[in-house]
Each structure stands twice: as structure tokens, then as C-alpha cells.
Amino acid sequence: MQPFNSVKRQAEYLEPMSSTCELIVFDSEHLNVFAAEVTYCQPHWHKAPEFSYILRGGFTFTVNQQEITLQQGDFVYIGPDIIHAIEQSTPQSALVTWQFDATLFDRNHAPVTGYQTITPTHANYDALRQLADTHLAALLQTSAGFASLANTYQLLAGIEQASHSQAKLASTTEGKDDQVIKESIGFINRHYQEQITIAQLADQAHLSYYHFSRLFKKVSGYSPFEYLSMVRVNMAKPLLKDVQLPITEIAQAVGFNEHRHMTAAFKKYCGATPSEYRKSYYSDFQWRYSDKVLESTDNRPILLSDALTMLRQSIPS
Amino acid sequence: MKHSHETLISQMTTDEKVAFLSGKALWKTTPFAHLGIPSATMTDGTYGVRYSSEQIDDDANWTISDFLNVVHQSADDQGEQKKGSEALFGQTLPATCFPNGSALACSWDTELVYQMGQALAHECQALGVDILLGPGINLRRTPLSGRGYEYYSEDPVVSGELAAALINGMQDEGVGASLKHFACNNSEFRRTEMDSIVDARTLHELYLAGFKRAIDKSNPWTVMSSYNRLNGEQTSQSHTLLTQILREQWGYNGLVMSDWYGIKDRPASLLAGNDLSMPEVQRDKRDLLAAINEGRVPMSVVDESCARLLTLLDRLQLDQKTTKPTTDFSAHHALAQQIAEESIVLLKNDEQTLPLDAKRFQRVAIIGPGAHEPVIQGSGCATTVPYVLDRPLDEIIDVAGDAFDIHFAKGVGADDQADDEALAQAVHIAQHSDVAVVFVNTAIGEDGENGDRQNLSILAAHEQLIHKVSQVAPRTVVVLSNSDAVEMPWLDQCHALLETFFAGQGVGKAVAKLLFGHANPSGKLTVTVPNCLEETPAFLHYPGEALRHHYSEGIYVGYRYYDKRKMTPRFPFGFGLSYTQFEYQALSLSHTTLAADDALTVSVTVTNSGDRAGKEVVQVYLTHPDGELAHAPVNLKAFSKVALAAGETQTVELTLSAEDFRSYHPTLEQWITEAGTYEICVGAHSRELPLRASVQALGTAHRLPLNVDSSLVQLINDERAFAQIVALVADKSGLAPEVIRERLINIAPELFCGFYIALTEFLGVDVSRQALADALHYD
Structure with a gap:
């Protein structure tokens, strides 16, 4: 998922994303750690492996063409370049996520591939929980250096062990299918402002309309139309925060050719109309205050110290 | 004086009393820890709470420039237009911006206004404010008045009733109100210098009547004297106004405070009954101390004002306000929407254009910058940073739903200047619509404190927009946002007109609901809308000359003037349409x-x-x-x-x-x-x-003034005096009283002179002037 400090609000945010995969910026710790209340995160992929812990509530992850349900207390690991999407299954669900920089790995120490859920029944669960706790606690001490790096490697080692000790979930991905959908997602990400039809996307993928739609859904968890609407909703959100822009212009700018379509998409993916979304943003001063660390998603950041407390208090379900 | 107050005051030094009767910095009263006297915090806002953290929390750093920032705050600086931290750390903290007085009053709904008072009180408490400096109810004598947007009406009954409701709402929740500006500050032109010349009857029946009514029905804990002079006296220094009328005739027992820097002679103001001087002014304190020491201000007067201030502090129950409660801004927003909805006045609705029905008007063109950035309030010390803002266009899209096709064009260029390209765009969408809804307004910042409007026009570019759009749109609806009445030379060009005045942060939702019939208009005008400025009652002598402003229309304020002269205004007082009958x-x-x-x-x-x-x-x-x-x-x-x-x-x-x-x-x-x-x-x-x-x-048992130069007719009207004069004449003439009585009654209409001359010269009665005068006395 997208970290909050990696995507800055910029003047050119209306520009289509040039790459389909996410650009992740790492600091001296060689990793990004962030905690948030997450509503959803649209399908995406990135080089950095990702490790999450559910602090509160529950989520549905779509990973590698499979839907996984996770509850408070569960861990999930997602290896490099795997398409994944996240959607909360109960309101105010929250998670904490580690993203590991490629510089942590070398030829002999490759990241674990594939994906892996670690629930409380897993043999390594307690060990991982302890590692996560230690890692977060150390991070809060701001002691960058080898000790800190050691903690990070301890955590990676824990993940590695957990994936060894259980039969690794078989990859059902056919690389080619995955690639086709990645290209399609990339196209949508670049051209959402235009009038895109599903038939046009299917043509580009050299697949029938039916086959394409099914494959898209299987890989990403969403139908192509749903994904397109989600991208438009996500792109409209930062624009709605800019009160200079009339709502009708925003609808046009992100490719909804009618305000009614934008309203419908917002109701579905945001649970509020664009107008309600705009107002909720401006009436939440704590949220407004954290404007700098917010980007285009609805995700509400949680302080890492609070996340650590939540981790310690969270009872696995 | 309460015994405990007496004790407290006896423990205070003269210096302390003087300091007590002066503010502490800009927005507080002076505390005395060793006497257990706390400090009360007050702040501006007649329709929203303004809280400046810098000025209130950090009172050491206050300066005159801070104060001027308050006065000169423009409705443009609403904060929400700014982003991020500017919105948060702007001049004042966000609060609910309710409909301004001119809009609020059009609800004519005392229950709703009471609820708004409660909401204001809750926001005050959440911010740690003990007294809110409102409501202001100066009569809207001329629509040019810069602060007309804050005031309720041209009529004292509407003003007084609604002010009482607001005050009761606030004070029932433990927050003090300040009824202002007392009195006769009815325009902003040189407002601290002008002398309002108002005859006694007009003063009592019109300009003071609203204050009297509000005080009778709500007993505001404070009253604020105004900046102007009234019949030659600075109001903050007028014993007639602040003591004789307010306290002795009306029985007001609260505290009088000055408007900010409104006192020119502190000892005189205290003697007049202006208890508290705001804000803190060192020179005023020195002057008062000297006057007390020299015996020019008796200590009894000082002590009485101290007692009133102590009573106020008791009423505020400051010891129970150790924590700031949270408040429900969402509920207040809903209330602001509801009040706006009930305050907006439907002035015209030809061919039942409104409410918009998808069967007749599927394609709707929304035009004008106000649809996206509504003008929700005036400019001045009441200007509130809205907690959240309903944009009419956004709300229209929400309320209209799937049945309508909505298009928007701003129609004018930057800063509301005419712009051919923008106009062409507006005309284009109007041409392809079934109905065009045009949002227009008066100039922002021209209405406001310390300055009146120059004319009664809406912005020129907006007027042009109505003109051009109405030529191509099958139907045109105008939504008007303005401080006070405007001229409407464009009225014939629109089929329907919604008058919002400055309806606060909920105006967008309210307008949307009214346009599409989700709500039924129920607001009515609380001022007369004139055809033109030149016909308005105060026109001839506004704004006065040589610092004197004669209220020459007398009691004929507002509709009373149009009615008396049998003139037909554009829209009469009290008018407003509904979607039903x-x-x-x-x-x-x-x-x-x-x-x-x-x-x-x-x-x-x-x-x-x-x-x-x-x-x-x-x-x-x-x-x-x-x-x-x-x-x-x-x-x-x-x-x-x-x-x-x-x-x-x-x-x-x-x-x-x-x-x-x-x-x-x-x-x-x-x-x-x-x-x-x-x-x-x-x-x-x-x-x-x-x-x-x-x-x-049957009338009161009053006796009209009568002297020997009054006519016989006047004499006859005063039965007892007449009987005594008849007896005197009977005595002098030897005729029977009944005969005298009958003859006098018969001849009275013919005799134009005073009855002394009539009796002596025309009727030959030998009586002295003094004897006649003596005979008039009874009781």
C-alpha cells in the first residue's frame, strides 16, 4: 500500500501516473513504517516487500488473484511485485505496515517471494509478534544505526522462518495473465481522465470482453469498471480538498463525464457524496492539520507510538 | 448590594476598583486572585463565536493592530479558502457561522433563534468564552448602513422579540449576552463622531423600543453602549440614556460596558452609568483614579458599578467552568442549515417556476461565482471562520439527484470583473438548459464596519450576467446574497427570486433544498425593499452634515414611511412567498x-x-x-x-x-x-x-399639556379643567355653568385663539391670565 510520506501533494497531481508501480522513498532506516486507519487501497504493486499487522477491525486483501480475510491480530506478508488491494471489512479498521527497501537485500539474501498470512494459530506467530513489537519500540527510540538495522534483519528473518515452517501458499499466478492485467491497470492509471471503455481495454489485452473482465477481477479483486471508478474517485479526492475548484470541473477533470457518475462512484467507494467528502475533510480539524502527511487516499494516519500501544493491546480474534 | 459583594468591595483599594472597572487586555475582565475574583472572557460575534488564540490566550501581546485586524476582517478572509495551517491558525478559530442578523430575522421564528442562542453558548463554552458580544439590534433605518447585515429589522417588535429569544438561548446555557449598540448607531459613516439627532417620541417608540422589549423579555446580563453621540451626548457618557432611561425607567439591573475604545471621558462615563470600560486603556484608568481622588466621582458610584460587575461574574458561574466541554459542531451545522432554510425569502415565483421539477426542467444551468463560493456573511468584527461550508453547487448536485443534468459556469472573471469568455460560457450553458439559476451578490467588504454602502446595487458584472443569461435561458431564477435591501432593476428579467441576505455556512444546502422543493420557503422580509435609494425614508438627511445626523423622518421608519406616503415599494415589509397558499x-x-x-x-x-x-x-x-x-x-x-x-x-x-x-x-x-x-x-x-x-x-388617565393659550377645543377635551374654567367664568359672569358650558362648546370651533384671548376679547369675561392659569390646576 502507499505510504503517507512517499507521495507528496504536488501541483502536478493531476498528471497521470507515469508508472504503474508505486514509487517508494526510503530513509536511512532502509524501510518505511506507517500506521493508519485504512478504508481501502486500490490494486497496485511495488518492488518493496510489505509486511502488515491488523491493529483493529478487519480487512479483505486481494493478493495474487485470491481474496484473504484478515482480522485484528493477523499478519500478512506480500512479496515483491505482487498485485494487491486492500479494503476494510469493518469501519475504522487500522493496520501497521513495514515496507522493506531493496538495499536490504542482495544476490544471496533475496526477499521471500509470494505472500503469506500469519494468524495466531501459526507456530511462529508469537515470535513474529515479539519481533514486530521490538522493532517498533526500537524505532521510536530513534537510534538509527547498526542496532536498528539488526532489528530490521531480525524481523526479515522471522518472516523467512514463518514462511519456511508452513507450506508456502502455492502461487496460482500465471505470469502472463498477471502481466496483461498489470498493463491494463497501467493504462487506466495513465488515461483515467479520458473516456475509457472496457471494450477498448479488452482489445488492447487481445482478449474477449468477457475473458478480460473475468481475468481483471481475478487478478485485482475488482472489475475493470470498478477499478476505473476507484482511480477516478482517488484522483478526485485531492481536487475536492482544493476549494478553488468547482465540483463540476473536478468531475470532468478525472474523467467522469457527468456529475451523477461521480456521485455514484463516491457513494460506492467513499461512502459519501463528493460534497460530503469535501465538507468532512474541512470540518475535521485534526485531519486538516495533518494535511502534510496526507495524500490522495482517505487513510487517516496513526502515530507509531499509538500503533505500538494498539499492537500490544490488540487481542487476536 | 449583596452582603458578600459589599465585603469584597470594602477590601478593594481605589486602584483595584479602577482596574476592576476596566478591561484586562483586549477581551477579559480584570481578576484579583487575593480576593477570589476571577476573570471573564468575552469575544465578538453576533452570529458566530470569534476566538483569536493570540489575542485571548496570550493577552500580553495585544496591540491596536490586533484590534484593527478584527474590525477590518473581510468576509473574504473566511479561512476555508486558505489551506492547511492557515485555516487552522488564521485570525480566529473556526466556529459555526450562523445566518447573519439580516437573514436570521427573516425566519420570524423565536424558537429557532433560541436554539441558535443555545448553540452559540455551547461553542462559547467549548472555547472558554463567558460573554458573547451580541446580539446587535440597531434599527435598519437605511439600507446603506454597513452593519445592516448584523441587525434584525427596521421594526422594533421583530428586533426585540428575536433578540430576546437569542439572549434567552445563550443565558439559559450560562453564557452572557451583550445587547448592543445602545443606541441610535444606525449607520457607519463617521460612526464615532456623528451625533444622531432624534426626537424624543421617535427615540422611545422606535429606536429604544426594541432594546426595551428585549430587556423586558430576556434581561441581558450586559448592554453595550454605542460609539456615536445621541442628541449631543456621547452615549457611553449619557446619564439620560444609561441611567434615567435604562435603569430608572426600564429597571435594567445588569452591567453596561462600552464598545471597544468607545469612551472619551472615563470619569463622565462612569458617572453616566457605563460600568465597565473596554478594553484596557491605561489613560482611562489614570483619569478615573484622579477623578475619584479629587472627589469628582463619588465612591458610591464606583462601588455600585463594582457590585454590578461582581453580580455579572456571579451569573457567569466561572468557578464551575474549570474545564471546557466539547460541543457538537455537526449538530450546529445542521441547525445553521435549518435556520438558513427558514430564513431565505422567496420574493418572486412567476409561472410556478420553483420548485424545479425534473419533468419541466431537466437541464439546469447553475451560473455565478456564488454558486461555488457563496457569500455567507458580512465583513467586520462579527466575521466568523466557518467550521464547514455548504457550497450551493455541491449541495445542488447532491440534492438534485439523478433526475437532473447540472452544468456550471462562473460567468464572471477574477474578482467579479466582467469577462467576455466567462460570460460566453455562462450564456452557452444557459442556452442549452431548461432553466438557469444565477447566483448574484453585492460587493464583498463594502458592507461592513466603519463604512456604509455607496449604493444599493449588486455587482455590475453580476447584473450583466442576469441580463445576458435571461435572454437565452427559457427560465431564469436569481439567488441573491446581500447585506441589506438592493435595487432590482433586473427583477423583470427573472421568473423567480430567492433572497438569502447573508445566510451563513448552511446556505448551500438550504438553497438546494428550496430550489428542488425538498423544503418550502417560509422566510419573510424584515425590511422594506425599495424601488430605489432615493425613495428610502432616511435618504434626504443621510449621512448628516457637520457631524449631526437628523433622523428627520421621525417615527416613519421603514414601512411606516412608505405606508404613510402611500408609496408602493418593490417588496413590502413582512412579504414572502411559499410553494403553498x-x-x-x-x-x-x-x-x-x-x-x-x-x-x-x-x-x-x-x-x-x-x-x-x-x-x-x-x-x-x-x-x-x-x-x-x-x-x-x-x-x-x-x-x-x-x-x-x-x-x-x-x-x-x-x-x-x-x-x-x-x-x-x-x-x-x-x-x-x-x-x-x-x-x-x-x-x-x-x-x-x-x-x-x-x-x-378607554385610554390612560394622562392629562395632555394645557395652558391659557391652548384653544377652547383643547380645553373642552380636558373635562376637569374645563369644569373648573366653566365654574370660574360662571362666577365672573353670573350665568349658570350649564349655559356657559353649552355656549363655549358651540363657539369653540370658531375661536382660533387661545382661550385666554377668546374669553377676554371675544366673550368679554373679565379674568386675569393668572386666575385662568390657576383654574387649570387639579391634582
């Missing part, structure tokens, strides 16, 4: 004859004869008998807002108190009820009063 029937009165102290109950049945639910403002006006005093044709005395389902009938009862029949006699300097036939007129507005009924008033 109301019928008035069965007017009945509780009395046919009224003794001087009797109240009258008026009852009338109102029927919603249309096909949708709605609310009607039932208005009761009074006509006076012909007597010594001249009167306006009709005078509003009571009103009631009733909600009626389609087809529903309700009987509405309204009460006119004995005071409602009184007039202020300027020579007697007292309130009298003239005997005679009064007419009770009931209807939907000041020019539509279909139901009328009469009541006979």
Missing part, C-alpha cells in the same frame, strides 16, 4: 373595550389551502385612532410562525399587551394610551391585511 379567517378579539392596563388576545384561523406542507408568519398590526399624536398607518405588534400540513387549519392566538397600545408623548415625557378606536389588522404582510377588527380603548 394560506388563507386567513375568523379574526376575533378577547375584548371590545380595553381598560388602560388590559391586554388583548387576538385569535385567527389560518388554513394551508395548498398541496404541500409549509410555514406561515401570521402578522398582527395596529392602527391608532386620530388623536393629538400622529401615527403610522399600521404598526406591527405581534407575530407567530405556524407550521401547517397541506389542508391543515390552525387557530393562532397572539397577545397584545397594554404597552402595545401606548405612545410616547414627548411633552408629557410619558407613555400614554390615547382613548379611541384601535383597529387590529391581521394578514400575511404589511400590505396584505385582509382581516380587521376594532377595539375601543
